[in-house]
Amino acid sequence: MKGFTAAFLIWTLISPSGGAPPAWPTHTACKDSSLEVLYQSCDPSQDFGFSIDQCSQHLKSNINIRFGIILREDIKGLFLDASLLTGGESVLNYSYPICEEDLPNFSFCGKRKGEQIYYAGPANNIGFDIPKGNYQVLLKLYNEKHSMVACANATIICS
Amino acid sequence: MALPVSCLLVAMLFSASCKATTFSDQTCTEKEANKTYNCENLGLREIPDTLPNTTEFLEFSFNFLPAIQNTTFCRLTNLIFLDLTRCQINWIHEDTFQSHHQLDTLVLTGNPLIFMAETSLLGPRALKHLFLIQTGISNLEFIPVHNLENLESLYLGSNYISSIKFPENFPTQNLKVLDFQNNALHFLSREDLNALGATNLSLNLDSNDLKGMEPGAFHAKAFRSLRFGGILDVPVILKGLQNSTTQSLWLGTYWDTESQDLTPAMLEGLCEMSVESISLRRYHFSDLSATTFRCFTGLRELDLTAAHLKELPSGIQGMNSLQKLVLNVNHFEQLCQINAASFPALTDLSIKGNLEELDLGAGCLEKLENLRRLDLSRSGIKASDCCNLQLKGLHRLQHLNLSYAESIGLRSQAFQESPKLEVLDLAFIHLTVRVPQSPFQNLPLLQALNLSHCLLDASNQHLLEGLRGLRQLNLQGNHFQDGSLSKTNLLQTVAGLEVLILSSCELLSIDPQAFLGLGNVTHIDLSHNSLTESSVDALGHLKGLYLNLAANSLRIIPPRLLPILAQQSTINLSHNPLDCTCSNAGFLTWFRENLHRLEDAEETVCANPPSLRGVKLSDVDLSCGLTALGIFFLVVFLFLFTILLIFAVKFLLRWKYQHI
Numbered sequence: 001m002k003g004f005t006a007a008f009l010i011w012t013l014i015s016p017s018g019g020a021p022p023a024w025p026t027h028t029a030c031k032d033s034s035l036e037v038l039y040q041s042c043d044p045s046q047d048f049g050f051s052i053d054q055c056s057q058h059l060k061s062n063i064n065i066r067f068g069i070i071l072r073e074d075i076k077g078l079f080l081d082a083s084l085l086t087g088g089e090s091v092l093n094y095s096y097p098i099c100e101e102d103l104p105n106f107s108f109c110g111k112r113k114g115e116q117i118y119y120a121g122p123a124n125n126i127g128f129d130i131p132k133g134n135y136q137v138l139l140k141l142y143n144e145k146h147s148m149v150a151c152a153n154a155t156i157i158c159s
Numbered sequence: 160m161a162l163p164v165s166c167l168l169v170a171m172l173f174s175a176s177c178k179a180t181t182f183s184d185q186t187c188t189e190k191e192a193n194k195t196y197n198c199e200n201l202g203l204r205e206i207p208d209t210l211p212n213t214t215e216f217l218e219f220s221f222n223f224l225p226a227i228q229n230t231t232f233c234r235l236t237n238l239i240f241l242d243l244t245r246c247q248i249n250w251i252h253e254d255t256f257q258s259h260h261q262l263d264t265l266v267l268t269g270n271p272l273i274f275m276a277e278t279s280l281l282g283p284r285a286l287k288h289l290f291l292i293q294t295g296i297s298n299l300e301f302i303p304v305h306n307l308e309n310l311e312s313l314y315l316g317s318n319y320i321s322s323i324k325f326p327e328n329f330p331t332q333n334l335k336v337l338d339f340q341n342n343a344l345h346f347l348s349r350e351d352l353n354a355l356g357a358t359n360l361s362l363n364l365d366s367n368d369l370k371g372m373e374p375g376a377f378h379a380k381a382f383r384s385l386r387f388g389g390i391l392d393v394p395v396i397l398k399g400l401q402n403s404t405t406q407s408l409w410l411g412t413y414w415d416t417e418s419q420d421l422t423p424a425m426l427e428g429l430c431e432m433s434v435e436s437i438s439l440r441r442y443h444f445s446d447l448s449a450t451t452f453r454c455f456t457g458l459r460e461l462d463l464t465a466a467h468l469k470e471l472p473s474g475i476q477g478m479n480s481l482q483k484l485v486l487n488v489n490h491f492e493q494l495c496q497i498n499a500a501s502f503p504a505l506t507d508l509s510i511k512g513n514l515e516e517l518d519l520g521a522g523c524l525e526k527l528e529n530l531r532r533l534d535l536s537r538s539g540i541k542a543s544d545c546c547n548l549q550l551k552g553l554h555r556l557q558h559l560n561l562s563y564a565e566s567i568g569l570r571s572q573a574f575q576e577s578p579k580l581e582v583l584d585l586a587f588i589h590l591t592v593r594v595p596q597s598p599f600q601n602l603p604l605l606q607a608l609n610l611s612h613c614l615l616d617a618s619n620q621h622l623l624e625g626l627r628g629l630r631q632l633n634l635q636g637n638h639f640q641d642g643s644l645s646k647t648n649l650l651q652t653v654a655g656l657e658v659l660i661l662s663s664c665e666l667l668s669i670d671p672q673a674f675l676g677l678g679n680v681t682h683i684d685l686s687h688n689s690l691t692e693s694s695v696d697a698l699g700h701l702k703g704l705y706l707n708l709a710a711n712s713l714r715i716i717p718p719r720l721l722p723i724l725a726q727q728s729t730i731n732l733s734h735n736p737l738d739c740t741c742s743n744a745g746f747l748t749w750f751r752e753n754l755h756r757l758e759d760a761e762e763t764v765c766a767n768p769p770s771l772r773g774v775k776l777s778d779v780d781l782s783c784g785l786t787a788l789g790i791f792f793l794v795v796f797l798f799l800f801t802i803l804l805i806f807a808v809k810f811l812l813r814w815k816y817q818h819i
Contacts, residue, residue: 102487
């Protein structure tokens with residue numbers, strides 16, 4: 001009886017837990033006295049690396065970013081969708097074409113599935129002041145066939 | 160006794176938990192039975208037994224195969240296409256593909272290859288496409304030379320290759336595509352290019368940081384296309400291309416690449432080579448003048464997308480061969496600033512996505528008598544009185560795209576200058592039709608007209624008068640008065656229609672005779688309206704249609720309408736609030752029997768009753784009316800009732816007689 005209980009307890013310890021996929025860790029994209037940007041990958045198959053050079057509440061135009069990821073899809077076309085969320089609902093949507101088949105803006109446009117990309121350079125953004133508060137932003141990168149390239153839940157804390 | 164028993168139990172439980180892990184792994188998905196399989200991202204360490212020997216197309220990327228040898232794929236001898244992207248492959252040992260005679264394409268992208276054995280690619284009779292992108296190669300001798308005589312494409316991007324010189328016995332004669340983008344090629348000499356004798360080769364040298372080239376390195380060579388994207392020193396490259404011939408030369412640059420401003424002197428090298436089509440995207444031009452174009456005279460196509468142009472200089476001479484000119488994403492304020500008269504032979508002009516509001520002016524393109532295609536979409540155009548002055552002289556125009564303009568006002572016979580128009584795209588424009596007559600008169604050759612989201616009043620019956628040849632009509636997003644497509648409508652003047660799109664038109668009803676004149680129609684899209692079942696009556700005389708009724712208000716389809724649906728070839732009824740009760744029994748049976756002609760059957764779900772909400776119609780199986788069991792019980796009940804009645808009558812009569 002004792003042996004049975006022991007075996008049972010050992011089995012429950014080592015048997016695999018339910019089928020829930022592990023969540024990727026939350027990373028800090030940049031941190032400053034006035035602004036903190038955190039992100040977590042929502043792509044179940046992989047994580048990615050991202051950081052912003054010199055973030056501040058007065059976001060400058062054309063900030064430098066670093067981005068590293070393994071491509072799970074070809075990116076002849078690459079599009080970014082950003083939605084500002086409040087209470088889980090999206091209140092503001094923004095869509096931007098980074099690469100288009102007839103207008104490749106960056107040197108990494110057209111890279112193929114399986115390649116790793118490391119991009120360090122300007123983000124070509126407009127400068128604006130981030131109002132104080134906590135914001136949740138959902139970012140999705142997808143290709144011309146609407147296959148996911150990257151997904152991130154970002155938190156912007158501006159104090 | 161207790162100890163051995165508990166040990167046995169422990170052993171059993173261990174093995175039970177191991178079994179649990181294998182069951183939670185997924186298996187490969189089958190794309191086409193016995194032929195195409197996708198095993199991506201499953202953490203596999205070997206070819207699973209479940210894959211049949213007949214597999215021809217296998218996607219095996221993002222798995223784990225540190226070494227591959229003659230036993231790894233030996234069972235799958237019918238392989239034609241094998242994708243091993245990012246499988247962590249370090250070693251490709253000898254004879255890995257010895258029994259794969261039909262292997263045509265091998266993808267090894269993203270594997271950190273340490274060694275490929277000499278005979279590793281022996282076996283395929285005609286290996287055509289080999290992908291070695293980002294595999295850490297620094298020297299072309301790494302690739303085993305044997306059995307590559309039939310190679311047509313070789314992709315070597317994102318490696319560390321510093322010299323393009325192929326080893327002596329490397330077979331290059333059949334190569335059509337050679338991709339060296341993003342390597343470490345800093346210098347190209349004539350000797351390096353000796354082996355590239357094949358004509359019709361497309362050579363990609365983008366993003367290589369080319370610092371120099373031996374002058375005349377490409378001497379007497381002919382290519383289908385050459386790409387030198389993101390180059391730092393344009394004149395040096397052009398000097399190296401002296402006396403060479405190429406159909407297409409791509410010299411564009413990117414936002415994340417530092418590039419020089421191009422002066423006229425820098426482009427002089429183009430005079431010494433033969434090019435048909437050139438792209439200079441994203442470059443800035445300084446001292447832009449007619450001299451800049453001095454060496455462009457032999458060109459057939461010129462792409463100056465995003466070249467920060469405000470105007471093209473006047474006085475450009477000799478561009479008599481130019482057929483296609485692309486000026487997208489520039490900063491023109493007026494169409495006349497492109498000085499179109501410099502390009503008299505132009506057949507194709509594109510000024511899409513202009514970053515300023517483009518003023519079309521009057522007769523700016525008058526000298527382009529041969530123009531066939533004109534694309535001015537997404538350029539912020541405002542033209543209150545269009546389009547005869549603006550299109551003056553374009554008598555041969557066949558394709559016109561003005562979509563996403565700000566606002567356009569059409570007068571009657573608005574396209575009189577271009578009677579040969581075949582395709583007219585006016586989507587997403589705030590269109591004002593100034594006159595009761597049709598603005599499209601005198602366009603007998605027009606085949607396709609896109610008026611989607613133009614804020615038109617589609618109840619205007621005369622809108623499409625004169626378009627007798629029209630085959631495709633897109634009226635998506637326009638509204639009809641009272642949400643009704645009435646008996647007399649604008650479709651009567653376009654009886655030859657084959658494709659009709661009326662989605663998102665806020666339609667509530669369609670008159671049964673609304674489509675009477677459309678005998679040739681094969682495709683009708685009525686999705687995203689609020690139509691009910693009665694609108695199906697209008698389709699009674701049409702057969703073999705593709706019919707899209709998705710996202711409407713169809714609830715119960717009465718039996719009399721089922722023959723109309725049955726005579727069409729493909730129907731989409733998804734996202735309707737369909738009833739799954741016995742009052743819709745006839746339709747539900749018909750649906751289940753006709754799944755082969757239903758599009759999006761997985762999205763066609765019940766809305767009613769609440770217990771069945773969200774259930775797919777194909778999964779619903781109601782029993783309505785009297786079943787056999789019901790009839791049996793009814794008969795038994797009637798029999799018992801009759802007996803009871805006889806006994807009751809007998810009892811009553813006896814009681815009566817007893818009391819007489």
